Amino acid sequence: METFIPPVNNILRxxxxxxxxxxxxxxxxxxxHDDNYVVKIYTNPSKNxxxxxxxxxxxxxxxxxxxxxxxxxxITNQKNSLERYIKNNNLPDHFSYSNKNNLKILNxxxxxxxxxxxxxxxxxxxxxxxxxxxxxxxxxxxxxxxxLHSFLYQGLFTILWLYMKKGIVHLDISTENFFVxxxxxxxxxxxxxxxxxTVKLYGYYLVLGDFGYGRSIEFVDYDNYEYDIRVNIGYLxxxxxxxxxxxxxxxxxxxxxxxxxxxxxxxxxxxxxxSNTNQDYKNMLRAYYKKKDFKLYLKxxxxxxxxxxxxxxxxxNIES
Numbered sequence: 001m002e003t004f005i006p007p008v009n010n011i012l013r014x015x016x017x018x019x020x021x022x023x024x025x026x027x028x029x030x031x032x033h034d035d036n037y038v039v040k041i042y043t044n045p046s047k048n049x050x051x052x053x054x055x056x057x058x059x060x061x062x063x064x065x066x067x068x069x070x071x072x073x074x075i076t077n078q079k080n081s082l083e084r085y086i087k088n089n090n091l092p093d094h095f096s097y098s099n100k101n102n103l104k105i106l107n108x109x110x111x112x113x114x115x116x117x118x119x120x121x122x123x124x125x126x127x128x129x130x131x132x133x134x135x136x137x138x139x140x141x142x143x144x145x146x147x148l149h150s151f152l153y154q155g156l157f158t159i160l161w162l163y164m165k166k167g168i169v170h171l172d173i174s175t176e177n178f179f180v181x182x183x184x185x186x187x188x189x190x191x192x193x194x195x196x197x198t199v200k201l202y203g204y205y206l207v208l209g210d211f212g213y214g215r216s217i218e219f220v221d222y223d224n225y226e227y228d229i230r231v232n233i234g235y236l237x238x239x240x241x242x243x244x245x246x247x248x249x250x251x252x253x254x255x256x257x258x259x260x261x262x263x264x265x266x267x268x269x270x271x272x273x274x275s276n277t278n279q280d281y282k283n284m285l286r287a288y289y290k291k292k293d294f295k296l297y298l299k300x301x302x303x304x305x306x307x308x309x310x311x312x313x314x315x316x317n318i319e320s
Contacts, residue, residue, distance in 0.1 A: 026212045031122070037073070042116040048212070049116065051235065054219040055168060055211050056118060066190055068158040070179065070209035071121040123179035123207055127151070130180040130204075131254055141258070143202065149264060150188075151206040152251045153199045157190045158208050159247060160309055163240040164192050164302060167217040170208065171238065173246040177210040193306055217298065236288055239281060240305060244313070245273060265313060272312035280304045 021029040027042040042049075056075040059065055125133075131148075138144055155178065162168040170177075181204065188199040217236045248269065255263045280301040287297040310316040 024210075024212075036122055038120055038122045040118040040120065042118070042212070048215065051215055051219060052212060053116075055214050055216055058166060058219070066158060066161060066188075067181075067183075067185075067205050068154050068188065068190075068207055069162070070123070070207050072118060073121070074117075074119040076117045120209070123181055123209070125180050126176055127178035127180060127206065127250075128175035131175070135258065144258060145260070146200075147202045147204065148251065148254060148258075150199055150202055150204070152248075152263065152265075153197075154188055154206040155208065155247050155251075156244065156313065157188075157192070157197050157199065158206075159240075159243045160306070161190055161192055162208075163243075164306055166219070167298070167302075168211075169215050169238050169240050170211065170243050171213040171215060172210060173243050173250070175250060177208065179207040179209055181205045181207055193303075233285075233288070236285060239277075241272060241277070244309070245269075265315075269312060272308055277301065277304050277308055 021031050021038060023029070027040050030039050030041065053075055056072050059069060059072050060074070065071070134144055134147060159170065159173075162170070183201060183203065183205050185201055185205075188201055188205065190197050190199075215235050215238055220235050248263075248265065251263055255261070280297070284294070284297040284301045287294045307318050311318040
């Protein structure tokens with residue numbers, strides 16, 4: 001069944017900033033008046049802005065996006081979006097201020113500078129808060145373990161899917177950037193390179209969000225003759241295993257907190273960190289510099305990375 005995406009204009013009309021949910025390094029999150037959506041205003045757009053827009057647009061347009069990736073509905077592609085609205089004090093409905101005093105507050109809050117907007121689905125609780133709650137409120141130790149293991153594998157497969165599908169690395173893996181959503185689904189099913197993986201659910205999805213620092217080696221214009229390699233090599237020079245390892249570190253801590261030292265993964269995780277993908281990775285970067293056969297070496301690296309994930313993380317039998 002295809003996911004229903006509400007019309008953007010209708011969402012915009014509903015986004016009245018009745019509550020600021022939080023402020024981060026890149027912007028402010030505001031709750032809509034109907035409690036269903038949030039809007040992120042990028043008050044400190046980074047050099048990564050163009051990449052962010054491409055990643056979010058990919059999520060919006062991908063028809064079968066896994067449920068473990070947050071659901072964006074809209075992102076502006078112009079830096080001056082808020083500036084257009086503010087001109088002549090002609091604010092849209094989702095910034096409806098009824099008097100000059102409120103307009104002054106808006107001016108102080110956002111300094112009337114150009115802003116980028118992102119509209120996304122609202123999730124009720126972060127992973128950090130959820131773990132605190134189940135530690136204190138769930139007495140069934142087996143259920144705690146089942147939920148933690150389910151979250152662990154949901155996250156691992158989601159991070160892997162992102163890289164294998166579009167070369168996306170998140171680069172900001174933390175408990176504040178994962179959200180928990182209730183579900184009646186019994187299983188999480190995800191396909192990676194024609195292999196289907198199934199994770200049993202215990203009433204919750206673990207959802208990965210906040211791609212403000214995300215990068216993708218497949219959203220760069222490699223064929224552009226004017227492309228500046230020296231500046232943009234940073235989009236490639238990020239090994240995807242870092243997201244995986246940082247995510248595992250999060251769960252090692254949580255399992256240790258409840259007295260479990262072995263989180264159930266293969267003991268050869270250290271080999272995954274130091275695996276022979278290093279050479280394939282260097283070959284990919286070298287091909288990028290030379291602008292020759294880059295896509296071929298990218299494919300080789302991704303295949304090797306996937307095989308190492310299966311071997312060292314999932315403990316699957318992989319032929320040498």
